[in-house]
Amino acid sequence: MKKPHKWDDYSDQPAQLKDKTYKKQMRKKELFSLIQTFLLSLILFPISIISMPLIKRKIVKSNEFFSLGVDFEREKEQTQELIDELGIKHILLRLKLWERDKLPELKAFISQNKEKKITLKILQDREHVEDLELTKKDFTLIFSELQNLVNIFEIGSTINRAKWGFFSGREYLNFYKVAYEIKKEQFSNIKLIGSGVIDFEFHYTLHTLFNFCKCRYDGISSLLYVDRRGAPENTQLGFALTDKIALLSTMVWLSPKTKQELHITETNWPISNTAPYAPTSEHECVSQTLYTDYMLRYYLLAFASQQVDSVSWHQLIAPGYGLVDNREGLLKREAYYVYKYMFQTLKNAQFLRMDIKRNYYILQCLVDNQLLQIHWALYETTLQNEEFFKVYSRDGKAINDTILKIGSSPLYIFIKDAQ
Template identity: 40%
Template structure:
């Protein structure tokens, strides 16, 4: 990223946490949007519950190198090494972020994409904190990015973590505004696929709001940033019943019932932050929310195995290749050290997608 705004943390690759005094104050718009979230969930609850209970696992007939995805990022120092590692891993599906505010550096992103002529790309277009108030600028930025990269990609994931204020959206309605603005570009770019929802973590009320509404947009797939690291392993539960499998079950039920999305569920981001890696780790760094390298590798395998066995998920992307706080490769000592999770992902791509033994610890 060439042009980093002052609110961007280059170590953890996300906006800095906002101070309470800097957060926008709630107003009537927030209250009205919250009422829509509540209303849509009350209306949808019977159908969602029915779909959730009747949904059966159907192990996916998807090749590992189609199912497994990996996020990569341009860095002049490591671009050649990234190409070599992607080839060594055998990963075919890559995801690259392009910030909407960095369109002046688009040539650098295009150059990076062209280093991987044999790979398929999803491009995640990041919103800025100004995007929701300058929708015409946002729309033009997205149009410019698609025009510059469409020879390398045809799938664009719109927005990121739209349910986190630090990313720019005060409420879900503003996230829908971003999606509507991009929908208007379809006529200029026939054949382009758009992914959305873009809800991070397990927040089903907000997920349903982005998947069932009467705004003017259509998603070619539901992009969910489904992190489960706060529950430790993929077998850890939230609200007593929602381990990873049941979270995926609910996400799939909602996707199937959506009036705004095709019935395709993509996990576009997940990982486990690592112990003692501040400032690179994106969370507090406390042991309750971070793991050691061996545990990260074990959980990575379990996540992919569980998701693949359900048959409900089209693809899962690990965020990301090079980052000592949560990635597969540590670069802090002036060289690239492949961590255990690197080799775990390689094993998965080579076909180790069977479920782990029953009775594993959560």
């Protein structure tokens, strides 16, 4: 990767871009595009918010909804064993354009998992943002090698952070258009998703959805982190996770540039006391208990929206934010077992409804023709365990207590036939 962009191997992301003069120069160069982003937001944000109640839910395929980010280079043999043990049907892989020489290794890994749905996130660097002929060459190579193995290609990532290589919406659209034109000319069968905005900065998303670029998406990707707000139910500018999803889904629905698919291709919470592996400061980190609760609740809220086609947890193995810690051997965190039970229980679930009353949440769905309720609350309370309840903890352990404790950790309650 060319300077001034350097990669941080601890947190799997570019290091902070500290050259303030360079950043100032680039933003000045992209001033017109940044003004476009501002003006589009001024006009389209109010329209999107007003239109939110009009958006209908769709039917989400639950077995594809639960996706997991996997590093194909990390602990290779054990990684495959973990994937098989989880039974997950949808995985997200990442390929760095500046490491395109690893394409054969990636292809071999994908071939091992060819029965699974594969999303490939193609990560950019500044060289490929600037040299679009190089980008065209590398995209053509990637599509040629993987067109029959990858279900979804996500083009670019984290486009609203300068350290990732983009300084404006214009630069991203030019980058994405290269992939789109290659698809049209040579690989009409492949599926491209894009946008890749991180956090609740939907003004950048609007620019990628409403523009004069001669390109289209097969779906929209979002790195919808909410970790800086704590719990997924917490609000930012009045928007909780469910509201952010509804707003983003509305933008996708209004845009003439994309099919009606929405994929959250990255989210997590950083884990306390894991520096330098945590991608944020200790202030944003949470305990492993909260990490696990928040992960499960994030998935449940996103699934209940019935507006998100998939959520990819970032990721399987990572000391600072993963389901498994590999600093001293492989240590499966509690979140690993909770993710496993979540997927095994809900992989064929049919969503029915979500009830929220005074910060008490009940998600209802059908699992193998049996009613399942998942309860949690933002405060500690109790619930009488009825004879027709069959109750399990967040990691699948049976609970037979007469009085059930309802709080941060969701409980699975299967409702047996009361007749």
